[in-house]
Amino acid sequence: MSRPRIVIVGAGFAGYRTARTLSRLTRHQADIVLLNPTDYFLYLPLLPQVAAGILEPRRVSVSLSGTLPRVRQVLGEADGIDLDGRTVHYTDPEGGEGTLRYDRLVLAAGSVNKLLPIPGVAEHAHGFRGLPEALYLRDHVTRQVELAAAADDRAECAARCTFVVVGAGYTGTEVAAHGQMYTDAQVRRHPMRTGMRPRWMLLDVAERVLPEMDERLSRTAERVLRQRGVDVRMGTSVKEATHDGVLLTDGTTVDTRTLVWCVGVRPDPLVESLGLPMERGRLLVDPYLQVPGRPELFACGDVAAVPDLTKPGQYTPMTAQHAWRHGKVCAENVAASLGIGGQRRAYRHRDMGFVVDLGGAKAAANPLGVPMSGPAAGAVTRGYHLAAMPGNRVRVAADWLLDAVLPRQAVQLGLVRSWSVPLESASPEVARVPGRPDAGSAGSAGSAGGPGRTEPAEGRQGGEPAKARPGEEPAKSQPDGESAKGQPGGEPAKSQPGGEPAKAQPGGEPPRKHPGRPGADGASGKRHRTSESARPRPAHAPGTSRKAAEPSAAPKPSTGARRSEAPGGTRSSGRTRSPGAPAPTRSAGSPADPGPEPPPNQPPPGPDIAPGPVKRTDGPAVEGDS
Numbered sequence: 001m002s003r004p005r006i007v008i009v010g011a012g013f014a015g016y017r018t019a020r021t022l023s024r025l026t027r028h029q030a031d032i033v034l035l036n037p038t039d040y041f042l043y044l045p046l047l048p049q050v051a052a053g054i055l056e057p058r059r060v061s062v063s064l065s066g067t068l069p070r071v072r073q074v075l076g077e078a079d080g081i082d083l084d085g086r087t088v089h090y091t092d093p094e095g096g097e098g099t100l101r102y103d104r105l106v107l108a109a110g111s112v113n114k115l116l117p118i119p120g121v122a123e124h125a126h127g128f129r130g131l132p133e134a135l136y137l138r139d140h141v142t143r144q145v146e147l148a149a150a151a152d153d154r155a156e157c158a159a160r161c162t163f164v165v166v167g168a169g170y171t172g173t174e175v176a177a178h179g180q181m182y183t184d185a186q187v188r189r190h191p192m193r194t195g196m197r198p199r200w201m202l203l204d205v206a207e208r209v210l211p212e213m214d215e216r217l218s219r220t221a222e223r224v225l226r227q228r229g230v231d232v233r234m235g236t237s238v239k240e241a242t243h244d245g246v247l248l249t250d251g252t253t254v255d256t257r258t259l260v261w262c263v264g265v266r267p268d269p270l271v272e273s274l275g276l277p278m279e280r281g282r283l284l285v286d287p288y289l290q291v292p293g294r295p296e297l298f299a300c301g302d303v304a305a306v307p308d309l310t311k312p313g314q315y316t317p318m319t320a321q322h323a324w325r326h327g328k329v330c331a332e333n334v335a336a337s338l339g340i341g342g343q344r345r346a347y348r349h350r351d352m353g354f355v356v357d358l359g360g361a362k363a364a365a366n367p368l369g370v371p372m373s374g375p376a377a378g379a380v381t382r383g384y385h386l387a388a389m390p391g392n393r394v395r396v397a398a399d400w401l402l403d404a405v406l407p408r409q410a411v412q413l414g415l416v417r418s419w420s421v422p423l424e425s426a427s428p429e430v431a432r433v434p435g436r437p438d439a440g441s442a443g444s445a446g447s448a449g450g451p452g453r454t455e456p457a458e459g460r461q462g463g464e465p466a467k468a469r470p471g472e473e474p475a476k477s478q479p480d481g482e483s484a485k486g487q488p489g490g491e492p493a494k495s496q497p498g499g500e501p502a503k504a505q506p507g508g509e510p511p512r513k514h515p516g517r518p519g520a521d522g523a524s525g526k527r528h529r530t531s532e533s534a535r536p537r538p539a540h541a542p543g544t545s546r547k548a549a550e551p552s553a554a555p556k557p558s559t560g561a562r563r564s565e566a567p568g569g570t571r572s573s574g575r576t577r578s579p580g581a582p583a584p585t586r587s588a589g590s591p592a593d594p595g596p597e598p599p600p601n602q603p604p605p606g607p608d609i610a611p612g613p614v615k616r617t618d619g620p621a622v623e624g625d626s
Contacts, residue, residue: 003029003030004030004031004103004104004338005030005031005033005100005101005102005103006030006031006032006102006104006106006334006338007033007102007105007106008022008032008033008034008035008106008108009035009078009088009105009106009107009109009270010036010107010108010109010268010301011034011036011038011040011041011064011108012042012108012109012110012301012302012323013044013301013320013324013327014108014110014300014301014302014304014323014324014326014327014330015034015036015110015300015301016041016062016064016068016327016390017323017324017325017326017327017328017331018106018108018300018327018330018331018334019032019034019068019071020067020068020071020327020331021327021331021332022071022331022335023068023071025332025340025341026070026335026340027070028070029338029340030338030340031072032070032071032072033071033074033100034064034068034072034073034074035076035078035088035090035100036073036074036075037076037077037093037429038075039063039064039065039075040061040063040064041061041062041064041067042060042062042130042131042429043060043061043062043385043388043389044060044129044320045320045385045388046059046060047060047128047131047134047171048171048174048175048178048357049178049357050134050138051134051135051137051141051175051179051182052138052178052179052181052182052408053138053408053410054178054399054400054403055396055400056399057134058392058395059395059396059399060131060392060396061131061392062389062391062392066391067390074090074098074100076090076092076093076098077090077091077427078090078270079091079270080273081270081273083294083297086101086102086296087099087101087102088100088102088105093430102296103296103338104296104298104338105296105298106298106299106300106330106334107270107271107283107297107298107299107300107304108299108300108301108303108323108326108327109267109268109270109301109302109303110268110301110302110303110323111268111302111303112129112265112266112268112269112425112428113127113261113263113265113423113424113425114263114264114265114266115424118239118240119241120240120241120242121238121241121259121261121423123241124242124243124259125166125241125259125260125423126140126259126260126261126418126421126423127261127421127425128171128175128260128261128262129265129428129429130421130427130428130429130430131429132416132421132429133416133421133428135413135415135416136416136417136418136421137175137260139412139413139416140258140418141182141183142186142410142411142412143412144160144161144163144257145160145186145187145410146190146412147160148161148192148196149190149191149192151194154194154196155255157192157193157194158196158199158255159244159245159255159256161183161192161198161199162198162199162201162254162255162256163183163198163200163201163256163258163260164201164203164238164246164254164256164258164259164260165200165201165202165260165262166203166204166238166259166260166262166263167204167261167262167263168204168208168209168210168211168232168234169204169210169211169212169262169264170210170354170356172204172260172262172263173202173209173210173221173225173356173358174356174357174358174359175260175262176200176201176202176225177224177228177357177358177362178358178359179200180225180228180229180359181228181359181360182408182410183198183200184197184198185407185408185410189407189410197229199229199231200229200230200231201230201231201232201254202225202230202231202232202233203233203237203238203248204234204235204236205235205236205249206234206235207234207235208234209221209222209225209232209234210356210364212317213354214354214366214371216366216371217354217356217364217365217366217371220364220371220377221356221358221364224358224362224364224373225358228359233248236249236250236252237249238259241259244256244257246259265302266281267281267283267302267303267318268302268303270303271283271299271303276294277292278305279305279315280305282302282304282315283299283305284305285298285299285300285304285306286307287306287307287309287346287347288329288333288344288345288346288347289306289329289330289347290337295337298330298333298334300323300327300329300330301323301326301327302323306322306347308349309346309347309348310348310349310350316347321349321352322349324388325347325349326347329345329347332344332345333345351369352367353365353366353367353368353369353370355367355381355384355385356381357378357382358378361374361375361378362374362375362377362378363377363380363381363382364377365377365380365381365384367380382400416431419432420433
């Protein structure tokens, strides 16, 4: 008699914990298969420290094969599920296709960037969900400060030194806090000719920073940010993004080359294709994490709407803490359903508190409901992360120690280009690679029109030419199918920093008219739509493959042009605009205005910010922050 097969889709917090627990419970009594685009589990909470140069990328990447014994790893992206036939169809990183049969299926595909119908955001913003985006942001910020230091024009210097982060939640707050410290350290060693200081802006429509957390944590985080010089603007967001700045909802125009999108996440669109009951994009499950009417199907993490038994009528929020705990309960219930483990149990949780790392010795934390700030909170925060990481603890601690005693290395490696990390990618954990089949985008996966949409994306072959984004030269008008200058397969851009763009890229110089492909947040299993041309698929129906592949485009590397360049973590040509978003327009004729005066306890904005020598602005300790 053959052993039952358990297939787990996604190796994020929920999927990884499910696989690890099942490996311990089954003891060779079942075959466990883990389908994920990457061969590592990404510890997302420490990603801002990778962008700030504190941790090396491999420190937050935990090997799947090295930490999951008795688990078979399959590299690929699920793009179709046949519920009646009990099979999962997937595409591997090189475009090959395969099918996995299962007796029990666990969906833990995680989440992708949440987009809003704001003109220009999909073209000009950068997300922060995977290692490629963090590496790109680090390179981009370093480059902008170096270019600003060499600039004589104050307006250009001010624009390059202005970094806008949208979303004052957990991720956005940490990105702004670490980013301000990183750029201040750069300028301290190499002051700018105009005497300016880098300016980070944190925007959110909410009334306070960290709106989903305790008010005391929120006040501590905002106080630290303002002391450090971050321009915190609550009740304000982006109304329009262009290649040389953003228009805010209060009417302010801010010149910038960097727009980081940390607004939030949405469930992976894979579950939308199943035709099962949903709750705001999440698959409805019972308290045992089982899909009603489908005894072989389980779901956990961000794709599952799990009833919160401590708050009747509500569902558990999409957080890493819940996803990690979901994984353990899901594994126990899967084993029980096969007669391997004990009795199944419902998911119940107890809030253990939150921690927010604000860089240096500063943090905000409330372990077990006890509010903390300052160095004590910093120690608790780092101790919590070390305990929560499933591997690499010694390496992470060593990097923290080295960062405390040695200056950070502010260098550009140029390994990730802006076009290889589009904001609408269904797989932010994998960078797009030239010369490989396009995997599509999150927009085509479900956000931009839902499953089955096959309209050509902007900037792709057969579509509207891509528009320039911050840090990039506008694409030349060309006939359909002709490669743009500076694109893989075309004439390399002459001002491209880092040498010859196309030929020096991984994968070599791709052939003309060959579509590019996004590569594959090892934290969750998103999907790549697969082949170079759309593959014939059955019509969209419950339990069938989600959609045919979309035509893809040769991506466009960023250039060093003055009014055309791109920010940290994302996206150039070859992206699909969100549904209902008006075409991005340029704020023609608007003067280079750094914006209105920020609150009195912040440094002045724009070109006149903090003239003279740059000094640390944390200031004296405030009560409750030491």
